[in-house]
Amino acid sequence: MIRIGIIGYGNIGRGVEVNVQENPDMELVAIFTRRDPATLKTMGKCPVYSVNEVENWVGKIDVMFVAGGSATDLPEQTPKYAKLFNVIDTFDTHANIPQHFANVDAAAKESGHTAIISCGWDPGMFSIARLYANAILPNGNDYTFWGKGVSQGHSDAIRRIEGVADAKQYTIPVDAAMEAVRAGENPELSTRQKHTRECFVVLKEGADPAKVEEEIVTMPNYFSDYDTTVHFISQEELDRDHSGIPHGGFVFRTGSTGVDHENKHVIEYSLKLDSNPQFTTSVIMAFARAAYKMNAAGDTGCKTVFDIAPKYLLPVDEDYMRAHLL
Amino acid sequence: MIRIGIIGYGNIGRGVEVNVQENPDMELVAIFTRRDPATLKTMGKCPVYSVNEVENWVGKIDVMFVAGGSATDLPEQTPKYAKLFNVIDTFDTHANIPQHFANVDAAAKESGHTAIISCGWDPGMFSIARLYANAILPNGNDYTFWGKGVSQGHSDAIRRIEGVADAKQYTIPVDAAMEAVRAGENPELSTRQKHTRECFVVLKEGADPAKVEEEIVTMPNYFSDYDTTVHFISQEELDRDHSGIPHGGFVFRTGSTGVDHENKHVIEYSLKLDSNPQFTTSVIMAFARAAYKMNAAGDTGCKTVFDIAPKYLLPVDEDYMRAHLL
Numbered sequence: 001m002i003r004i005g006i007i008g009y010g011n012i013g014r015g016v017e018v019n020v021q022e023n024p025d026m027e028l029v030a031i032f033t034r035r036d037p038a039t040l041k042t043m044g045k046c047p048v049y050s051v052n053e054v055e056n057w058v059g060k061i062d063v064m065f066v067a068g069g070s071a072t073d074l075p076e077q078t079p080k081y082a083k084l085f086n087v088i089d090t091f092d093t094h095a096n097i098p099q100h101f102a103n104v105d106a107a108a109k110e111s112g113h114t115a116i117i118s119c120g121w122d123p124g125m126f127s128i129a130r131l132y133a134n135a136i137l138p139n140g141n142d143y144t145f146w147g148k149g150v151s152q153g154h155s156d157a158i159r160r161i162e163g164v165a166d167a168k169q170y171t172i173p174v175d176a177a178m179e180a181v182r183a184g185e186n187p188e189l190s191t192r193q194k195h196t197r198e199c200f201v202v203l204k205e206g207a208d209p210a211k212v213e214e215e216i217v218t219m220p221n222y223f224s225d226y227d228t229t230v231h232f233i234s235q236e237e238l239d240r241d242h243s244g245i246p247h248g249g250f251v252f253r254t255g256s257t258g259v260d261h262e263n264k265h266v267i268e269y270s271l272k273l274d275s276n277p278q279f280t281t282s283v284i285m286a287f288a289r290a291a292y293k294m295n296a297a298g299d300t301g302c303k304t305v306f307d308i309a310p311k312y313l314l315p316v317d318e319d320y321m322r323a324h325l326l
Numbered sequence: 327m328i329r330i331g332i333i334g335y336g337n338i339g340r341g342v343e344v345n346v347q348e349n350p351d352m353e354l355v356a357i358f359t360r361r362d363p364a365t366l367k368t369m370g371k372c373p374v375y376s377v378n379e380v381e382n383w384v385g386k387i388d389v390m391f392v393a394g395g396s397a398t399d400l401p402e403q404t405p406k407y408a409k410l411f412n413v414i415d416t417f418d419t420h421a422n423i424p425q426h427f428a429n430v431d432a433a434a435k436e437s438g439h440t441a442i443i444s445c446g447w448d449p450g451m452f453s454i455a456r457l458y459a460n461a462i463l464p465n466g467n468d469y470t471f472w473g474k475g476v477s478q479g480h481s482d483a484i485r486r487i488e489g490v491a492d493a494k495q496y497t498i499p500v501d502a503a504m505e506a507v508r509a510g511e512n513p514e515l516s517t518r519q520k521h522t523r524e525c526f527v528v529l530k531e532g533a534d535p536a537k538v539e540e541e542i543v544t545m546p547n548y549f550s551d552y553d554t555t556v557h558f559i560s561q562e563e564l565d566r567d568h569s570g571i572p573h574g575g576f577v578f579r580t581g582s583t584g585v586d587h588e589n590k591h592v593i594e595y596s597l598k599l600d601s602n603p604q605f606t607t608s609v610i611m612a613f614a615r616a617a618y619k620m621n622a623a624g625d626t627g628c629k630t631v632f633d634i635a636p637k638y639l640l641p642v643d644e645d646y647m648r649a650h651l652l
Contacts, residue, residue, distance in 0.1 A: 018584060022463075022464040097648055118652055123652045129595075132636060132639065134651065135612035135636075135639035135640050136451070136608045136609050137608060138349060139348050257604040257605070257607075257608055258604060259344055259369070263599075265598065266596075267597055268595070269455075270593075270595075271592070273589075273591045273592075274591060275584065275591075279591050282463060282591075304648055304652055305636070306636045306648070307636075307637055307644075308636075309633050309635045310454055310461075311457075311633055313458065322423055322424060322632070325456050326631075326632070
């Protein structure tokens with residue numbers, strides 16, 4: 001059994017707690033929180049401890065999920081806990097990945113642990129899809145579309161507008177753009193041509209819908225470069241129809257081969273997910289298994305999904321994989 | 327530069343000859359043939375040698391493409407040449423993969439080479455798609471669809487019928503079945519419900535079309551389990567409209583997560599290829615690079631796509647990959 005621990009009890013922490021039932025070679029042994037453990041209401045029976053007790057668990061946890069935020073938590077936490085455990089995180093601030101990698105690598109190498117960073121579906125499975133496709137078709141173009149799905153960041157941005165009580169924002173890929181890519185037309189696509197944004201907004205009493213809508217659609221970075229639709233609905237409707245956190249997306253690479261590049265090829269990888277955090281958790285649990293196996297094989301230091309041979313992800317032996325999955 | 331050799335000059339051999347232009351870190355240095363080298367007409371300028379001279383090239387070729395047939399060539403050739411070179415093959419007789427792996431592994435380990443077997447898109451990229459998806463969604467179902475594309479084996483089977491001058495067979499996935507899978511309905515699909523077969527047949531003079539059609543559609547293993555359509559056309563039409571060798575397919579895994587498995591997820595990987603052999607070659611060239619790099623890293627023996635970390639496939643360094651592809 002691979003003994004799993006979680007530091008931080010948010011969407012990912014809850015996801016691990018639920019998903020462990022799908023992975024019979026894993027058991028969740030401890031949840032660590034910065035809050036008062038007595039106040040933390042979990043879904044299952046796993047004991048909860050203060051994060052200050054984590055050092056007592058050295059040798060009793062095989063892989064620790066560091067489930068904090070990328071902005072401030074993970075840059076500090078992942079290197080720190082990589083000194084004590086094999087760790088895995090979902091660090092997704094792209095620009096800072098090289099620095100985070102270096103920090104975690106130093107900590108993990110020195111202590112003989114295996115650490116996996118930036119795991120999930122993007123970064124993660126989408127990155128893998130891009131890498132394989134680029135290696136196969138060196139002469140080609142990459143396209144990534146996201147959605148249809150809820151963007152937490154964009155929903156939060158709407159909620160911060162004066163007069164808004166609650167909001168949910170969906171990112172939607174433009175079908176015509178995807179069809180052009182799929183047909184091998186290699187279109188040049190602007191931000192506006194790739195995705196639209198749809199917002200469901202609950203107003204506070206007395207708020208001016210026209211003013212709120214104007215503030216949303218003109219918001220720089222978040223909405224001004226997109227065709228954005230705003231729907232005003234009641235809190236009841238929002239809770240009833242928009243409580244899920246679906247997401248997904250499409251990674252394409254189109255390229256050509258042949259003496260005169262006369263043969264076109266299209267590689268497409270797509271995800272359609274009812275629950276973004278639960279799927280993300282499903283991915284990192286498979287990679288947690290890899291961290292455990294690679295550490296057992298003496299392969300220490302910081303890894304990303306690019307460094308991990310697919311065989312490490314499954315709880316079956318290699319003979320079985322070759323006979324049944326190849 | 328990675329120095330490439332080819333043993334066997336068929337579709338794959340020609341594919342390597344063409345594709346090497348897409349891979350600036352590779353050069354094709356020698357083609358080996360069982361025929362009289364003087365009679366082999368190649369497309370490029372690479373010198374051709376008798377396969378009997380291959381031992382003279384030890385130390386001068388970094389990866390040898392063993393491009394023979396799976397039935398009789400590769401079981402004998404790949405272990406033999408793995409004693410002399412890093413090798414890669416496209417062995418696709420699924421039932422015999424364990425035995426082939428064992429033979430190649432023994433030869434490669436003893437001689438300190440790295441050998442990759444069963445590479446291409448199926449087995450190969452489709453196997454990788456299945457493995458990742460199974461690891462992520464342990465509770466789920468797998469579906470693979472092939473086509474639309476030319477099946478060489480089925481075309482050959484038609485050509486062997488008395489009265490047939492030439493033929494081309496297309497395997498076509500059934501849209502309704504794929505849509506049901508994509509919708510997460512987890513359908514149970516019979517062979518007939520997954521694919522149809524479409525045949526374009528040129529008759530010899532005096533042949534009876536009704537008799538030929540009957541022989542095709544009732545042919546066990548090849549056609550009797552499918553809805554098969556037969557079109558009789560002229561040789562001129564066949565040459566004009568059906569000279570390509572397109573192929574492709576779809577790998578799905580649908581699964582669920584959640585306390586009561588209430589959240590559905592669909593993972594889809596698909597290929598749409600103008601030229602089956604050129605795409606297959608594109609895949610094995612990327613993996614040839616992996617064989618070279620893994621051998622340089624001291625990782626010897628027989629490998630499949632499951633054993634190969636994605637990072638080995640690209641001709642760029644790991645810092646660049648993390649900064650630009652993750």
